[in-house]
Amino acid sequence: MISIQNLNKIYKTKSGVVNGVDNVSLEVKKGEIFGIVGYSGAGKSSLLRCINLLERPTSGRITVDGLDLTKLRRENLRQARLKIGMIFQHFYLISQKTVFENIAFALKAANMPQAKRKKRVEELLKMVGLADKRDVYPSQLSGGQKQRVAIARALANNPTVLLCDEATSALDPTTTKSILNLLKKINQELNITIVLITHEMNVVKEICHRMAIMQDGRVIEEGSVYEIFAKPQTDLTKEFISSVVSFDIPEAIYKECEGPIVKVTFRGTVAGEGVISDTLQQFQVKGNFLHGSIEYIQDLPLGIFIMELRGQKEEIHKAISYIKNREAEVEVIQHGL
Numbered sequence: 001m002i003s004i005q006n007l008n009k010i011y012k013t014k015s016g017v018v019n020g021v022d023n024v025s026l027e028v029k030k031g032e033i034f035g036i037v038g039y040s041g042a043g044k045s046s047l048l049r050c051i052n053l054l055e056r057p058t059s060g061r062i063t064v065d066g067l068d069l070t071k072l073r074r075e076n077l078r079q080a081r082l083k084i085g086m087i088f089q090h091f092y093l094i095s096q097k098t099v100f101e102n103i104a105f106a107l108k109a110a111n112m113p114q115a116k117r118k119k120r121v122e123e124l125l126k127m128v129g130l131a132d133k134r135d136v137y138p139s140q141l142s143g144g145q146k147q148r149v150a151i152a153r154a155l156a157n158n159p160t161v162l163l164c165d166e167a168t169s170a171l172d173p174t175t176t177k178s179i180l181n182l183l184k185k186i187n188q189e190l191n192i193t194i195v196l197i198t199h200e201m202n203v204v205k206e207i208c209h210r211m212a213i214m215q216d217g218r219v220i221e222e223g224s225v226y227e228i229f230a231k232p233q234t235d236l237t238k239e240f241i242s243s244v245v246s247f248d249i250p251e252a253i254y255k256e257c258e259g260p261i262v263k264v265t266f267r268g269t270v271a272g273e274g275v276i277s278d279t280l281q282q283f284q285v286k287g288n289f290l291h292g293s294i295e296y297i298q299d300l301p302l303g304i305f306i307m308e309l310r311g312q313k314e315e316i317h318k319a320i321s322y323i324k325n326r327e328a329e330v331e332v333i334q335h336g337l
């Protein structure tokens with residue numbers, strides 16, 4: 001659906017050359033919600049803006065729905081862009097126009113006859129839950145309502161792709177949740193492919209199917225959100241995950257432990273199958289729980305437990321092998337054997 005190949009975006013500044021995007025290749029599949037995560041300066045905005053050529057890449061290819069955007073001439077690019085909606089952190093509504101006029105403006109830009117615009121705007125307002133705000137001005141709306149108007153405007157011309165640039169970063173947690181639910185609904189009901197950039201891992205956990213992590217202009221890790229949460233490969237990814245699912249244990253507690261401390265990760269349905277209680281029953285081992293949680297990612301459970309195992313060395317080894325055989329992962333994070 002969206003194919004990014006060997007993309008580079010180099011900025012020339014007075015103090016030198018900056019590699020905003022450094023040789024990034026990514027494939028976003030049709031109908032998925034793809035999240036790009038990274039700290040400030042990682043290159044997320046540069047990459048996102050290259051997808052619709054708001055920024056022209058220095059080199060590389062961007063193909064959307066089979067169309068190589070980097071090769072299109074001005075008018076064809078304008079047409080192609082109508083199929084790529086975009087929303088921003090600060091909404092960018094026109095303050096002198098009403099909600100209705102803000103949305104109708106996008107239809108006018110796409111040459112929709114005036115007679116048809118009213119019906120389409122009303123349809124869109126209904127979809128984003130703002131039918132009663134049709135004639136008010138942006139200044140009379142809350143942040144969440146402004147973002148709903150921006151979403152309606154972005155969807156006006158039936159795009160196949162929606163790009164979201166930190167769309168919830170200016171909103172409180174409850175409003176963020178309602179906007180994320182709206183994006184999920186748009187993805188499911190209209191089959192619109194969504195690419196979002198964020199520095200908030202909870203946004204990705206909430207709605208994305210797959211994700212990439214960026215650092216210094218490069219993609220350092222990518223995969224399904226579930227797999228990345230289950231088995232992060234890089235320290236940066238672990239850091240992002242710990243902002244949502246933290247397993248910090250006070251140093252004093254670690255010191256009190258005599259046996260090995262293990263981190264057990266269960267995927268999918270196994271999370272609910274009582275593996276730990278079976279293990280403790282079958283072997284002469286005592287389990288001392290230090291931390292644990294079951295997270296639901298795309299409605300699939302992911303269980304992570306940290307526990308101290310006490311008992312004879314052989315029994316502990318057998319218990320660890322037993323857990324591994326039950327399709328769980330065991331990582332010894334402090335040896336006590």
Ligand SMILES: Nc1ncnc2c1ncn2[C@@H]1O[C@H](COP(=O)(O)OP(=O)(O)OP(=O)(O)O)[C@@H](O)[C@H]1O
Pocket residue numbers: 011012013018019020021038039040041042043044045046047
């Ligand atoms: N127009 C520009 N001119 C010069 N350098 C730029 C420009 N835009 C971005 N950069 C640089 O490119 C790098 C990536 O910036 P970018 O804004 O894409 O990162 P980001 O991950 O989106 O961060 P943020 O969330 O803070 O916007 C940074 O080093 C930034 O300073």
